[in-house]
Amino acid sequence: MAIYRLEKDKLTPIGEVKIDLEKDLQKITEDNLAVLFGLAFISSEFSLQKFRIDTLAFDEESQSFVIIEYKRDRSFSVVDQGFSYLALLLNNKDSFILELAKKLKRDVNNIHIDWSQSRVLFLANLFTVYQQNAINFKDLPIELWEVKKFNNETILYNQLKASNNSESINTISKNETIKEVSKEVHVYTEEEHFSGKPEEIKALYEEIRSRLLSLDNAISLKPTKIYIGFKAKKNFISIEFQRSQLKIWLNLSMGILDDPKNITIDVSNKGHHGNGDYEINLKPGDDVDYFMLLAKQAYQKNS
Structure with a gap:
């Protein structure tokens, strides 16, 4: 190179x-x-x-x-x-x-x-x-x-x-x-996370995935046992598949995120997977554009 x-x-x-x-x-x-x-x-x-x-x-x-x-x-x-x-x-x-x-x-x-x-x-x-x-x-x-x-x-x-x-x-x-x-060590994949999930949940994830990756060519995916991480310099978004929604964590400390619609949940004092103090439960039909405004803040902080 x-x-x-x-x-x-x-x-x-x-x-x-x-x-x-x-x-x-x-x-x-x-x-x-x-x-x-x-x-x-x-x-x-x-x-x-x-x-x-x-x-x-x-x-x-x-x-x-x-x-x-x-x-x-x-x-x-x-x-x-x-x-x-x-x-x-x-x-x-x-x-x-x-x-x-x-x-x-x-x-x-x-x-x-x-x-x-x-x-x-x-x-x-x-x-x-x-x-x-x-x-x-x-x-x-x-x-x-x-x-x-x-x-x-x-x-x-x-x-x-x-x-x-x-x-x-x-x-x-x-x-x-x-x-x-x-038998004991396993490399997790995206496919394992959305296997058996409803088509509308897969479609929601694919839209979010595409838009997150388009933020920067350097962003990479990191599937783990529980969730899929989106990583710039650090993980900035973690997504867990559930039957009727995507549970998403934004890697930001409490008090930093600008969320005028107040759709996030404070998990700073709760045990949870993923990184950060903010949690969002995103369902099919929810406002993905607004979610991306929040996701960009997490990306900017961790890139």
Whole structure:
């Protein structure tokens, strides 16, 4: 990807510079986990059995562990290594919970982990075509991120994604480790959320989805067990499918939202899914234009 500096209508190429994966990249990533991935840092070089995890992190939103590895070697198998790390996690749950409790100063008895949303992130300067093709499954709990540093002190983190028509890894793999991990770890999809829901609810979601994504090309979808998140720099909208409505949370603190029609519900002091203090129950026939005015406020605050 070529990047240029624009000065007085003239383009000047911005050159790429070498980044030390084992030192510089790991430190930069760990120091900025919240900004980059919305994660909490737990440990660096966490050792267990014969494994050493480069970075152990925690996703507060999904209540799940995230393992991050920095790769210089371009010959490794992303699928084999990724599932080996996940098997290590699932077979040693107590050790990971104790590490979380110790580093984040949590009460072990109050820690609730969703093991089904565990995932592995591989970071490298460049991945081979074979490695990129290896993640071309819709339900793979493994992410590839290419990281490049430029001579204007800019760093680019770019996620390589599977194609939309990819199939399930469980339909083709006979690997026992993959089979065992897949029994507990699950990559959730949009289709699972609206499966079995009335057509009018699906149509309402599709309209909202289209309009939210049109706000910015950088907005991404993040299906979780309970809801579908719409993410700019942070999740700004979370949507849960119900039989007769969409329950939606706006990621804004109470008192910030301008809602003259007063259609939102204050959930700042209530237990709820999603992010933010505002909840909306949107039904077919409701004013989507007005909802978008509220959604744009959440987007602007989280982008």
